[in-house]
Amino acid sequence: MQVNFKLAEEPDPQTAEKGRLLFAGETVFVKGVVAMSGLPDPDRMEVCFAGRSNVGKSSLINALTGTKALARASNTPGRTQEINFFTAGDELYLVDLPGYGYANAPLQVVEKWQRLLKQYLGGRQTLRRAFVLVDARHGIKKVDDEIMSLLDSSAVTFQVILTKADKVKEAERTAIIEQVRGALAKHPAAYPEIVVTSSEKGWGIPTLRALISTLE
Numbered sequence: 001m002q003v004n005f006k007l008a009e010e011p012d013p014q015t016a017e018k019g020r021l022l023f024a025g026e027t028v029f030v031k032g033v034v035a036m037s038g039l040p041d042p043d044r045m046e047v048c049f050a051g052r053s054n055v056g057k058s059s060l061i062n063a064l065t066g067t068k069a070l071a072r073a074s075n076t077p078g079r080t081q082e083i084n085f086f087t088a089g090d091e092l093y094l095v096d097l098p099g100y101g102y103a104n105a106p107l108q109v110v111e112k113w114q115r116l117l118k119q120y121l122g123g124r125q126t127l128r129r130a131f132v133l134v135d136a137r138h139g140i141k142k143v144d145d146e147i148m149s150l151l152d153s154s155a156v157t158f159q160v161i162l163t164k165a166d167k168v169k170e171a172e173r174t175a176i177i178e179q180v181r182g183a184l185a186k187h188p189a190a191y192p193e194i195v196v197t198s199s200e201k202g203w204g205i206p207t208l209r210a211l212i213s214t215l216e
Contacts, residue, residue, distance in 0.1 A: 005160075005181040011210035019209030024042045025089045027065040030070045032082035034120050040085055042126040046093035047212055051133030052143050053099050056163040059199040060133065061096060063087075064208060081113060083120060092212070093126075100143055121154040127216045129191070130158040131208075136165040136196070140183040152189040159191040160184060161208065166198035 011019065033039055045147055051057040062068060065088065083207065084096040097120075098113045121130070134140055140148075140160075151158045160180060167172060184190040195211065197204035 003192045005080045005184050005192050005194055008193045008211065010207055015210045015214060019206060019213040022092065022213045023065055023088055023209050024173040026120050027067060028087050030085040030087055031168055032084045034082050035116065036123065042124065044091050044093055044126065045128050045215060046126050047129050047131060047215065048095035048096050048097050048127060049131045049133060050097045051099060052141070055135050056199055057096065057099065057133050060161065060163055060197060061094060063199040063205050064204065081109065083161055083183065083187065087103040100147055104207060118150065121151065121156050127156060130156050131161050132158050132182060133161050133163050136168050136173055136176055145183060148187045148190065152187050155189065157189055157191050161195045161197055163199065165196045165203055166201045179201060182195050
């Protein structure tokens with residue numbers, strides 16, 4: 001059966017308000033984890049964010065939480081080598097996964113990241129959804145496809161978020177969305193909805209907040 005990966009629509013006012021309230025309180029950095037033994041207690045729902053170098057992951061998390069420097073954007077790709085946990089209120093963990101696709105990272109460092117990532121994705125019962133960030137200027141690349149295959153094998157539902165959508169013209173964006181749809185059709189764990197965002201312009205942020213607030 002052909003899956004139609006539609007674009008996420010704006011939420012109705014009630015759901016939008018639920019999303020706003022979820023992120024209206026203080027968002028706090030809990031800890032950075034480098035081994036499974038360091039994970040915080042699984043006492044609440046969590047969602048995680050994955051993306052390759054310079055995809056705009058830190059900017060998206062900051063926009064989502066309404067803060068300016070919660071997740072630090074670094075000019076040095078690969079500087080963040082930990083799984084970073086943040087609380088959003090009393091009921092949610094936001095999990096910032098180590099970036100991937102670094103050409104300059106030592107092989108042993110990459111292997112360590114991959115090992116930790118596999119363990120986390122396969123063993124975290126409170127993880128409700130993974131968000132895979134894809135740059136709207138480039139579409140899905142080989143490294144994105146690899147992380148999606150890892151999510152497939154870990155049986156973790158993932159949803160694609162297009163970032164930096166304001167950086168491309170509408171015709172180019174439409175072509176990229178079609179490329180993303182085609183790539184997602186090969187992944188059984190892909191959620192059939194794409195969220196188009198711009199952290200700079202605020203596009204899609206209320207939609208993403210509302211979406212997270214409806215997960216159970």
